[in-house]
Amino acid sequence: MTRIVHLGLGSFHRAHQAVYTAAAGGDWSITGVAHRSRRVVDALRAQQLHYTVLTVDGERVEVEPVDVLDDALVAADEPDTVVARIADPATTVVTLTITEAGYTADGAMLALLRDGLARRRGAPITVISCDNLADNGGVLRGLLPGLDGVAFPSTMVDRIVPRTTDEHVRLAREAGFEDAVPVPAEPFRQWVLQPQFASAHPDWARAGVTLTDDVAAWEAVKVRLLNGTHSLLAYLGLLRGHELIADAIDDVVIRRAADALGDEYQATLRVPAGLDVTAYRAQLRRRFGNRALGHRTEQVGSDGSLKLVQRIPAPVRWHLDRGSVPPLLALSVAAFLRCRTPGVELAGSPGDPRAAEIAALIGRAHDERELARTAVTRLFGELGPSFADRVGDLLRALRTGGTDDAVAEALGTVRT
Numbered sequence: 001m002t003r004i005v006h007l008g009l010g011s012f013h014r015a016h017q018a019v020y021t022a023a024a025g026g027d028w029s030i031t032g033v034a035h036r037s038r039r040v041v042d043a044l045r046a047q048q049l050h051y052t053v054l055t056v057d058g059e060r061v062e063v064e065p066v067d068v069l070d071d072a073l074v075a076a077d078e079p080d081t082v083v084a085r086i087a088d089p090a091t092t093v094v095t096l097t098i099t100e101a102g103y104t105a106d107g108a109m110l111a112l113l114r115d116g117l118a119r120r121r122g123a124p125i126t127v128i129s130c131d132n133l134a135d136n137g138g139v140l141r142g143l144l145p146g147l148d149g150v151a152f153p154s155t156m157v158d159r160i161v162p163r164t165t166d167e168h169v170r171l172a173r174e175a176g177f178e179d180a181v182p183v184p185a186e187p188f189r190q191w192v193l194q195p196q197f198a199s200a201h202p203d204w205a206r207a208g209v210t211l212t213d214d215v216a217a218w219e220a221v222k223v224r225l226l227n228g229t230h231s232l233l234a235y236l237g238l239l240r241g242h243e244l245i246a247d248a249i250d251d252v253v254i255r256r257a258a259d260a261l262g263d264e265y266q267a268t269l270r271v272p273a274g275l276d277v278t279a280y281r282a283q284l285r286r287r288f289g290n291r292a293l294g295h296r297t298e299q300v301g302s303d304g305s306l307k308l309v310q311r312i313p314a315p316v317r318w319h320l321d322r323g324s325v326p327p328l329l330a331l332s333v334a335a336f337l338r339c340r341t342p343g344v345e346l347a348g349s350p351g352d353p354r355a356a357e358i359a360a361l362i363g364r365a366h367d368e369r370e371l372a373r374t375a376v377t378r379l380f381g382e383l384g385p386s387f388a389d390r391v392g393d394l395l396r397a398l399r400t401g402g403t404d405d406a407v408a409e410a411l412g413t414v415r416t
Ligand SMILES: NC(=O)c1ccc[n+]([C@@H]2O[C@H](COP(=O)([O-])OP(=O)(O)OC[C@H]3O[C@@H](n4cnc5c(N)ncnc54)[C@H](O)[C@@H]3O)[C@@H](O)[C@H]2O)c1
Pocket: 007, 008, 009, 010, 011, 012, 013, 033, 034, 035, 036, 037, 097, 098, 099, 100, 101, 102, 103, 107, 108, 109, 130, 131, 132, 133, 157, 158, 159, 160, 161, 162
């Protein structure tokens, strides 16, 4: 048996890397490790580690069992077992989906990973970040310096996987599966992986994974056009009373803004060989519109201070370097700040680790331009006054005229 240890046993891993690994064949199994919560781990143990993936395509739902886990652990409760499992010579791959919040030098999961890797004493292993971070392999390598025998390939991962609801449990039961933790997912899935392996790994190419050294181009396309647009849909959606991403993309005001934001992002991209970006964007609109999937604006809009830093500053700098201030990128930031403003009515309650700090900035500022200059620098580093002032002006429009006015103002300034 050859083993993968996966850190971050949430929904996404179970509908993405686990599905690809099962499809790759061979003698591979996965030990899944959750951070603190016992909920998924206890449920999986109670059902012998089997679970189902519900592929939701409009009104069609396909239920498939997945049987690839060999154990499920909670890092906070069983840290020594996690370290031993990473150190075990039978483990040759570690994958991670620990959310943007997990990538700090003092992060608990990374500390266990560091200990486990150190105990291998140079025995080769491949460690693969599958989080939505630019240059995720490079970021992880930077946080785990000085280790011998470890490869950190970069990846682009894609499949829209919302939170599980009681309705998904019911649908699994209807199909004959008693599963307390089924995972809903869209039909689309993609994994682009840099073929830098130090060790044995599943034949993922056989399962449809694209192996290429040009992950950076794919990753920028996905993080900007999909995740960046998702953020705007979430914040404008929350402000306009939409609980679902599908309702947000169906709202003509938001859709116009999302399309124009797509143009701003597209201009910044180096399109990878083989990608038709027009078709990709059309497909994205359909994916966002998958209403039965039930993807919530609240989920996509949570942790914005951690997510937007992956989606905003690099493309903003691209535009500023060419002499233009991108209004829809500015609107994305303004809508985020408006959602964090105490007292503003929203169609959900997206959390954020910096909520208190941002609310304090909002409370102290005399006007929107002052707020935007401070907030933009705190969130993204120095981007210069022209972008921050555009954010401030759109934030004022959001307060005085609402989302209709703010979108009109941003669209009115789009360069054609
Ligand atoms: N859900 C999607 O559609 C999707 C798609 C592509 C990529 N991803 C990536 O996967 C990540 C997880 O998504 P999910 O849907 O599985 O979420 P989830 O909430 O179901 O699971 C999150 C997992 O991360 C762990 N975690 C949370 N905070 C952590 C921290 N500070 N340190 C270490 N571990 C922590 C949790 O224990 C849990 O196992 C996303 O943040 C994103 O980077 C998700």
